[in-house]
Amino acid sequence: MNKWLPAFLLILLLTACKSQPTPVADVVDQFDADRYLGKWYEIARMPHSFEEGLQGVTAEYRLNGDGTLEVTNRGFHVKNQEWQTAIGKAEPVENIKAAYQVTFFWPFYGGYYVSWLDDNYQQAIVTSDSHEYFWFLSRTPNVSQPDLDYALAKANEWGYDIDQMIIVDHPAGVNHSN
Numbered sequence: 001m002n003k004w005l006p007a008f009l010l011i012l013l014l015t016a017c018k019s020q021p022t023p024v025a026d027v028v029d030q031f032d033a034d035r036y037l038g039k040w041y042e043i044a045r046m047p048h049s050f051e052e053g054l055q056g057v058t059a060e061y062r063l064n065g066d067g068t069l070e071v072t073n074r075g076f077h078v079k080n081q082e083w084q085t086a087i088g089k090a091e092p093v094e095n096i097k098a099a100y101q102v103t104f105f106w107p108f109y110g111g112y113y114v115s116w117l118d119d120n121y122q123q124a125i126v127t128s129d130s131h132e133y134f135w136f137l138s139r140t141p142n143v144s145q146p147d148l149d150y151a152l153a154k155a156n157e158w159g160y161d162i163d164q165m166i167i168v169d170h171p172a173g174v175n176h177s178n
Contacts, residue, residue, distance in 0.1 A: 023099065025115040025127045025158040031098035033069075035121045036114070037061050040137040042075075042168045044151060046160065048132065050104075053077050054084065055169040059137065067092060071102060116154055125151055127158065134160050141170035 042057040051057060054075030062070045069090040077084050088104035090112055098114035110133070116125035123143065126135040136143075136151035148167070156162045 022129045023111060023113040023115065023127055025113065025125075025154075027096060027098040027113045027115055028117045029097075031114060031117070032121075033063070033092075033097070036117075036124070037063055037069075038139075040124065040139060041141040041170060042135055043138050043143055044134075044136040044148065044155075044165050044167050046132055046134045046164055047166055050086070051075060053079050055171060056141075057168050059135075061090070064089075069100065071104075073104075115158070116151075123147060123151075125154055131158075131160050134165070 039058055039060045042059065045051065045057075054077055057073070057075035060072045060074075062072075064070055071088040071090050073086045073088070075084055076082070086104050088102050090100035090102045091109075093099035093101060098117075100112040101109040102112040103109045111127075111129040113127050114124055115127045117123070122139045124137045126137060127133065134155055136148070136155075138147075152162050152165060155165065
C-alpha cells in the first residue's frame with residue numbers, strides 16, 4: 001500500500017467537509033430563524049439524484065438546544081410506493097443570519113442560503129454554493145402561477161438554467177402528515 005495514501009485521504013476528507021460560504025445569490029438581510037421553523041412544501045427545484053422520483057416533498061425545521069437546526073426532508077417515492085425520509089443538521093454560518101451549512105451525510109456539508117423570503121414567511125427561495133441547488137418553498141403545497149413565475153425569474157436572474165427546473169407534484173392523495 002502506498003504510504004502517502006492515508007495522508008492524501010485525510011487531506012481530501014478535510015477539504016471536502018466544510019468550506020467558506022460562497023452563495024450564488026445574496027442572502028436576506030432581515031431573517032428570524034424562529035419564524036422560519038416548521039414545515040415547508042417544496043414547489044420547484046433543480047434536479048438531483050437524492051430527490052429523483054419523489055413527489056409531495058416537504059422540509060421541516062426544528063431548533064436544537066445548541067442553536068443548530070434539525071432538518072427532516074420527506075418525499076413519496078412514486079415507483080417504490082413508499083415515503084423516504086432524510087434527517088440532517090444545519091449549522092448557522094457565523095455573522096450571516098440566513099446562512100447555514102447543512103449535512104445529511106457527515107462529514108460532507110453544503111451551503112443553505114435563504115436568498116429570498118416574503119414578509120410573512122410563507123414563501124422562500126433557498127440557494128447554495130453552486131447553480132446545482134435551488135428550492136422554491138411554500139407553507140402550502142400549492143402556489144399561484146404569478147408566485148411561481150416570480151421564483152423562476154429570480155432563479156434566472158441568479159444564473160440558474162430554469163429549463164432544468166422541476167415543478168414538484170403534490171397530489172391530493174398524498175398524505176403530507178405522515
